[in-house]
Amino acid sequence: MWYKDVCVCERESGQLRARVPAHLKHTERLENRARVEIVLDVGMMKKISSMFSSLQDKLHRDKGEKKAPAADAPPPFACTLGRPPFFEYLVVVSVRKRSSRDEGYEPQIIYQFPKATSQSQREEEELCLKAIKLFCFPEGVNWAPLTEYRSETFSFVLTEVDGSRRNGYCRRLLPVGKGARPPEAYCIISTLACFSLFSKIFDEVEKRRQISMAMIYPFMQSLRETAFPAPGQTVTIKSFIPESGTELISLTRPVDSWLEHVEFCSLFRCLSDEEILQVFAATVLERRIIFIAEELSTLSQVLHAIAALLFPFTWQHTFISIVPKVLLDVYLAPTPYLLGIQRNLLNRLIEHTDLLIVDLTRQSESKFITRIGDEDTLIPSRLQEELLQDLCKRKHNATTEEMNSVVSEAFISFFVKTVGHFVDHLKRHGGNKQSRTFQKKSFLKAVEPKENRNFVRQFVQTQMFDLFIQEEEKHHNHEGFFHKKIVEFRQRRKEQLRNGGVKGLVI
Structure with missing residues (x-):
């Protein structure tokens, strides 16, 4: 499933002003001005490096940091004999305290596999890794060492100029240790969309990380050399672990390709069937919708589930499952979007006109913080009844x-x-x-x-x-x-x- 994601904010007089992208007229001409771009529209934006350069400008313009040059490099390694590799990068990101003159914490990459081998790849890699850090810790600098932290897995999507997709899969947890310590995020970048499969890969990476960072390499190298399975097929990876010996790890790809990145259980835990129909109706008619939750995993799972309800159609507008704090201004864009925003940023959403804001937290009294008001009447009543009857067919303990x-x-x-x-x-x-x-x-x-x-x-x-x-x-x-x-x-x-x-x- 592809998402054409555009979010353009022009900087004029020190303020961000949303601009309607010209792709709504099926053409696009983007002026060469300072801008923030999150996930590029197919065939219409500048090269992928522009996106990461813009993110870099946003994060570092106050530091006078020099921007890396644009790169036309291919991915770090290409497909083997036409078969897509499992992943492009695996990185481990932690948060470290800033220098004494700065407050708060900032994300830093402490492990990366594989490393770039050419200058052009290193230039592209530098820009890509800055974006990865941004999405692994979207909260920004508001961090402190922790003694307890519940592990969570989430994802984000980056779309390149030619329409090809890069999926970012993240697992964030507290590393093994004693006392207060910062969390870590494992992040895999892949052109392949299969959330459940990459979740199992994270299980293996996490198990090896607890032994030693060096134990990650042989497993990921074996994975890199293995072709991604066809729908419904299984591949087996051999991996050695000290004191355990050689393990056989089976990775199975779901049969239905459009559901590989989807887990509907989270959606139905957060919303009732009737509420889901209202959100679905607003999505079908391409409205501006914001989802609020505390957990990053909830945001990414629910947004991908909502997009999957549209099959055989695909969402063609802005789709950001987790909006980083430094890019929150994207919600002011007048074009349709699906955005996931953490609950602690809700008070920053000042403009609520023509928005549907959905609260996914379980304890919330009302799931709709703001709404237009006609969401329950958009779908004809007879069709609503039939949809509700079909949804009632699911079992309580369904897989x-x-x-x-x-x-x-x-x-x-x-x-x-x-x-x-x-x-x-x-x-x-x-x-x-x-x-x-x-x-x-x-x-x-x-x-x-x-x-x-x-x-x-x-x-x-x-x-x-x-x-x-x-x-x-x-x-x-x-x-x-x-x-x-x-x-x-x-x-x-x-x-x-x-x-x-x-x-x-x-x-």
Whole structure:
């Protein structure tokens, strides 16, 4: 699943002013002015180094630190024989006290694997690692040594200029030791999206870190030399640990590729089914939504889960699962976004106009801090009832895979019922057998039942629907998962019509 993430704030007269990105018009021309960019829009922004340079400017402009030159280097190592590697970097980040003239703590990298081998790679690496530190400890300088800290795993996403994604997976914990000490964050950067698999890798890294930092290297080297498994497949890594001998570590990739980065359990722990439908409705219509939580793991898991509910559509706007404190101004952007913000920063959100702010903390009396007010009426009542009935099919003690299956089926069914008939309104034109044109007017007239039409009219105006249709016009895939669900739905409806059941539905 790809997220086109844009967050642009121009600096004028010492203040940040949000600007509407031109990509909303399907074109982009970015002026060469000082700016903050978090996760670049596909094919429209400057090179990835600009992003990290901007982050560096934001963090260090008061220190007069020289910015590293732009780099056109490839990733530290490329795919082997066309197979993607497990990861690009593993770094261990800790927080260290600043010099006596500065207050607070700042993140520092204490371990990195692998090291860059060329000058161009080192230049790119320097910028990338500064961004990694920023997202591993988004709270900024507000740290102090701790004696207790609950381990948490979270993730963030970086999108490069060519549309390729880099996923950052982090596990933050208190290292082995006595007395008060700063936490550490293990961070893996990979082009592959599979949260559950990388969580297991962190288990192995953490186990070796408790013995010695040197024990991390052989395991990660073995992992680096292993091809990433295909969906549903398992790879086995051999790793030696003193006093334990050689261990065989099995890593299995989920079957459903769009659910590899998703765990719906956290979403349903934080919100009721009815509240999830309201958040889903606001997301489908591409509104500005902020999620508030204390735990970084909760923020990243819930935001990725919300984005996954949109399948087969993809969120096309700003998506930052954990917003670093120094970049909090991005919430002022007037364009649609999904943002995750830690609860201790809530009082900094002054402008609440046209925002849906969702409180994910369990003890909160109301889950909606601010709202527009129409979220519970955006989806037609009949469709809401059917969605709630489908969600009730999940078991109380369901596994992650069972939960993902039930939830994804419910929301895919929703899109099949509302817009699945789009396949009948892609018409060939001229002698070109490949190209098709979407007949929007006839599509809207064919929406049944009529109570769904207002919702569908709003949905077809979104960028996610527009880009989905553009892809279908170019590459109509009858074998795709969504198309198979449409065929199954129509076959069931035909059976019901033959038996005198459902009437007035497009089949």
